[in-house]
Amino acid sequence: MLTYSFDNMGDASLYEHLYKCIKNDIIHGVLTADMKLPSKRSFAANLGVSAITVENAYAQLLSEGYIYSIAKKGYYVSDFSKHLAETTSYGEDREVLQPERPVYFADFSSNQTRPDNFPFSVWAKLMRETMNDKNNELMTRPPCGGIYELREAIAGHLRQFRDIHVSPEQIFVGAGTEYLYGLLIQLLGFDKTYAIEHPGYEKIAQIYDSYQVQRCLVNMDGQGIRIDELESCQADVVHISPSHHFPTGLVTPISRRYALLSWAAKSDSRYIIEDDYDSEFRLTGKPIPALQSIDLMDKVIYVNTFSKSLASTMRISYMVLPPSLARRFLSEMSFYSCTVSNFEQYALMRFLREGYFEKHINRMRNHYHKQRDYLLEIIKNSPLSSYVSITEEDAGLHFLMKIDTDIPDALLIERALQKGIRINSLSQYYTAPPENAEHIFIINYSYLETAHIPEAIERLYRCLQE
């Protein structure tokens, strides 16, 4: 039977480690198409781990398409692994390494924007105007931070909607926040310790790991990231999303924000990276000021993106550096070219300047508000309602749904997948979720097709009845 070592697994949890081992063997062709995987029970016994660990690993592989399951028979390796064409054979019928992405009836895990929400006709018009008016500018290399007029427009937007007062010179535009995080590591230093939220976006940890810098996971309490743990792990830089934490949905209150600023003020090398990724979509209540706007010590690096508010496939993000760091960036890193095409920078500049962005955000906020209310209404009127309670529904584009059940999260997730429903549990975002944790699920509603909602909730309900 398959055997993997659990030594050297680093920070990973047991299920995560197992998931990675199996995934690697599939990618490298050790496990081949349609090979049957061991049953959960016997595999667990063989490895000396709990059945839940194996279940979690299988569920993850299943959701990513690496394996498939046949009811009452078991789990099999997906048929996508005849690998890259070798350099010596170029048949037209060669197979693709990346598995086809499965299409879900409803995907509660996706925070993509829906195609029908993108303002295609306005964007096409602005792109056309840009190409008519700006031939010379379109072909002129912009400064490393991006086209000045776009950065002016972003500064204006931040002033008006977020009460953030910065000069365009502090704004650096780049092709996605992931890219900007990489620049920040280069700017702040490879010798620094970076603290990230636990639980949190897996990708943030992956980026810091890919840059091979020291990072520590800091737990959250009811107010946000824990300051005592920040101190004890000797972090230099803390990377947080205080406006709307993923996945817990927590909004960090003003008191903890000030505490974070005081933490940062204690040493020259300390900085806060504030990822404000979906602050535009706070649905009710007065927004809490951004850390950036209450920072008097130049300790906050503000990061935001148009990928969430406009289109996830248009890679335009920006960061706002405190003046001292902006100067250092210019003196040490201005050799880097801006990674966003001039065409999209100028089109976005017009989009902001001519008021389209504001209109778009308002339209989307209404749409999401309705979508959320409709979804809550459907849940309320479904038999599911007697099993669930909803929290954190006011900020951003997801909420939490606690299910009162004895079914393990991984099993529920798998049952849902078999019904075409993708959903993630909060426990998946912990490196070591407590075995007796509550069954809390993350409900992203930005990518749901409205017409599918009633049926999706009905299917979720049926998962509890099997």
Next chain:
Amino acid sequence: MLTYSFDNMGDASLYEHLYKCIKNDIIHGVLTADMKLPSKRSFAANLGVSAITVENAYAQLLSEGYIYSIAKKGYYVSDFSKHLAETTSYGEDREVLQPERPVYFADFSSNQTRPDNFPFSVWAKLMRETMNDKNNELMTRPPCGGIYELREAIAGHLRQFRDIHVSPEQIFVGAGTEYLYGLLIQLLGFDKTYAIEHPGYEKIAQIYDSYQVQRCLVNMDGQGIRIDELESCQADVVHISPSHHFPTGLVTPISRRYALLSWAAKSDSRYIIEDDYDSEFRLTGKPIPALQSIDLMDKVIYVNTFSKSLASTMRISYMVLPPSLARRFLSEMSFYSCTVSNFEQYALMRFLREGYFEKHINRMRNHYHKQRDYLLEIIKNSPLSSYVSITEEDAGLHFLMKIDTDIPDALLIERALQKGIRINSLSQYYTAPPENAEHIFIINYSYLETAHIPEAIERLYRCLQE
């Protein structure tokens, strides 16, 4: 008088170190607008360096706009340094940290594409068609390597024009080669030693330094990068442009290419990064096969860009990984989103697929051929011709012009600047140029305005007569 320490200057040459010190002081406001800089002679005496070192540093600062000169009076700090707006003041009249870029009558240092050469109407048509046809695809997150159809189109292009046979899965699209180099460091390892060409593009060294990896400068001989030095510096990865080296213009012959492949074959950790940046523009003679196409050991990572062939402001580059590295990328780094917008990926796919790219390249090759021949003709018929000899004029978009003169390079560069002509000398690309080196200048002709060429050559001639 100004004093700088020359300790801890690392790999930098004396002039480069001095240039950086002064630039930093200007950026940080230590040296303020219109402050007079010391005369070259007295400054050199004070610092204990040669006058040529100071001259070189001043010339560099002048060419970047940090200082200006007044004939017979001296050098002054430019008036751009009232810095970033402080976070507490947001006057509308705040000044910009980045200096205005000077406009040159002729810029022999630029390899940008000219606005009039970009196929705006075709691109506008393709963008329009893309937005009409592809609404769903435009909003769907592509795989980490980019949109599959674009990678197929690139694979087709490589097969047809470069005899490179690879599968689309080996191709990874990214927002510029600088970004791809960063990914490669993450993939190949922070613990590796990276060898780069000396002389070479300054930016390549800057990127490796910014990632804080070990790098060594390896000298070139008449055939390309020196294998003996590669061995002695214990490089793991060598980063080269064998098709057309910048700045020397050298094309590495086939024998050295095979020697490089044997060097790489000697250890598992060895790889060659082949930057093929302007191979499309080889003007005469049969092209030498890419290293990638003669590599049987999966040791070559091929990198190319559309920034050179299409528009320098459209950030679309790609790398071709050997299958084993492609698999590793997918298993370890596929969490990264592709950094190029779907809109431009689909438009470029059509541009390639529908034959526009081929037409564009042919048109540009003719244009550059004519431009080069015209420039050579003007030089030949000018009084400058008795002072100069031309070499390396057949590959890519620049050639070398040796001037028979006693005037130091830095002085000639400065005289040219005062006449609105920007030009770089080969010596600037060496960390320590030999004091008695020949006076060789780099003539990029892709960005020249054709109508300015006769006057530009006349002005260059006058620089020799002062």
